[in-house]
Amino acid sequence: MAIDVPVQGSTETEQETAASSSTWSALRPLVLRIHFYAGLLVAPLLLIAAASGLLYALSFEAEKIIYSHELEAPVGDRVLPLADQVKAAQAARPDGTVTAVWPSSEDGATTRVLMSTPKVEVGKSLAVFVDPYTAEVRGSLASYGSSGALPVRTWIDELHRDLHLGDLGRHYSELAASWLWVVALGGLLLWLGRRRRNKRALLVPERGAKGRRRTLSWHGTIGLWATIGLVMLSATGLTWSRYAGENIGAVQDQLGGATPAVSAEITPGAGGGGDHDGHGAGHGGEHHGADVGIDKALESARAVGIDGKMTIVLPGEGTGYVIRETDATFPIHLDSVAVDPADGKVIDDLRFADYPVLAQLTRFGIDAHMGVFLGLANQLALALLMVAVILLTFWGYRMWWLRRPTKDHKLGVGRPIPRGTWRRVPLVVLLPLIAVTALVGWFVPLLGITLVAFLVLDLAVGWAQKLRAPASTG
Numbered sequence: 001m002a003i004d005v006p007v008q009g010s011t012e013t014e015q016e017t018a019a020s021s022s023t024w025s026a027l028r029p030l031v032l033r034i035h036f037y038a039g040l041l042v043a044p045l046l047l048i049a050a051a052s053g054l055l056y057a058l059s060f061e062a063e064k065i066i067y068s069h070e071l072e073a074p075v076g077d078r079v080l081p082l083a084d085q086v087k088a089a090q091a092a093r094p095d096g097t098v099t100a101v102w103p104s105s106e107d108g109a110t111t112r113v114l115m116s117t118p119k120v121e122v123g124k125s126l127a128v129f130v131d132p133y134t135a136e137v138r139g140s141l142a143s144y145g146s147s148g149a150l151p152v153r154t155w156i157d158e159l160h161r162d163l164h165l166g167d168l169g170r171h172y173s174e175l176a177a178s179w180l181w182v183v184a185l186g187g188l189l190l191w192l193g194r195r196r197r198n199k200r201a202l203l204v205p206e207r208g209a210k211g212r213r214r215t216l217s218w219h220g221t222i223g224l225w226a227t228i229g230l231v232m233l234s235a236t237g238l239t240w241s242r243y244a245g246e247n248i249g250a251v252q253d254q255l256g257g258a259t260p261a262v263s264a265e266i267t268p269g270a271g272g273g274g275d276h277d278g279h280g281a282g283h284g285g286e287h288h289g290a291d292v293g294i295d296k297a298l299e300s301a302r303a304v305g306i307d308g309k310m311t312i313v314l315p316g317e318g319t320g321y322v323i324r325e326t327d328a329t330f331p332i333h334l335d336s337v338a339v340d341p342a343d344g345k346v347i348d349d350l351r352f353a354d355y356p357v358l359a360q361l362t363r364f365g366i367d368a369h370m371g372v373f374l375g376l377a378n379q380l381a382l383a384l385l386m387v388a389v390i391l392l393t394f395w396g397y398r399m400w401w402l403r404r405p406t407k408d409h410k411l412g413v414g415r416p417i418p419r420g421t422w423r424r425v426p427l428v429v430l431l432p433l434i435a436v437t438a439l440v441g442w443f444v445p446l447l448g449i450t451l452v453a454f455l456v457l458d459l460a461v462g463w464a465q466k467l468r469a470p471a472s473t474g
Helices: 004-066 082-092 151-162 167-192 211-239 244-254 294-303 357-370 376-402 427-443 445-473
Strands: 097-102 111-116 124-130 137-144 310-313 321-325 336-339 346-350
Touching: 004 151, 004 167, 004 376, 004 427, 004 445, 082 097, 082 111, 082 124, 082 137, 082 294, 137 151, 151 167, 167 211, 167 244, 167 445, 211 244, 211 357, 211 376, 244 357, 244 445, 294 310, 294 321, 294 336, 427 445
Parallel strands: none
Antiparallel strands: 097 111, 097 310, 111 124, 124 137, 310 321, 321 336, 336 346
């Protein structure tokens, strides 16, 4: 009996390994078929998203060059009070109403005075750039979002988001984000489950490989290294989507991960004051009554540790100043306070460290997707990921082309994976897989709808082939 224990243990291990191998052998054709069709049909959308995303990642540095006159000013001896800079902006654009101010945060940088004006599209602001040393107005441009994107970056951002087609175009980006993680994780499973002579071929393209094998080697290894980044881009992209985004927001709220906002309310019955950290301008109301002024409000905020890059939202009816740090690069500086305009006292204080963990993670993910989390390093990483998606798409189509039959149909395309692969999957695996797929399809609606459409199309094609089969044999 003493020697039977290790033998029995070894047998059980071998049986578990064999069962696991058998399950994967049955599951692999299904994963391969889904990866093939998803890549084939959704790849054009991913290609558009990647190309526009690459342009967006490069637009940060391009913006600094194109708008250098507005963004930069000769360094002077003394920075003028913010009130004087705001007056200069108002004098230059009397048609606008000042809503927020971005003080110059470093030597040689201009101050941005944000205005609402009928001449600027809804959701955007007019940014008036003021020399902080002389109060000279150096220009004005449309500004968009919490990152202050200027016209070039805004145009590319809208191209990436909706192809300049509005709500209709948003379906393209949601479809791309919905399928990106499926394609990436499916490809990862296929690559890890592939038999190979050495482990090096898992991480590095094979030397000396030719034809389709060489293309597959590059497709697999680059896909392996890019998977984590692609899944993160997919997840954060879905938070902005029209349908899946609503579900994600509801779940986040239920888990207590909603992003908090500082309260600037100063009178009973007035609306709350924390402005939403999203796209668009700040408050549009006007404050009536005693006001210590923007410089005193800024002084009060700095006294409690608010410093660096920041935005000052001017008080509206029943609300005070909202002063928020906006430096999303690591280490994070996103604290905020509200200041009573009557006496300059801080009436509310919100630190980023006090955010719920889920809200912090969401902020990190969104800022990384937008290219602002780690500054230039973040933008370069995004650019590399977008190049990877473009290459993976090209290699995927190339492999499809190389699989084509060349004897009878020189212009044919690659053969699809055979139908009926789901029948090989064990029932104990298939039923949970169907349940999870249905749940994900409900939570990410465009993924579920297009998946059903793929299945219906595939069944229709299979049915048509069966109808033609007797005629061809007869």
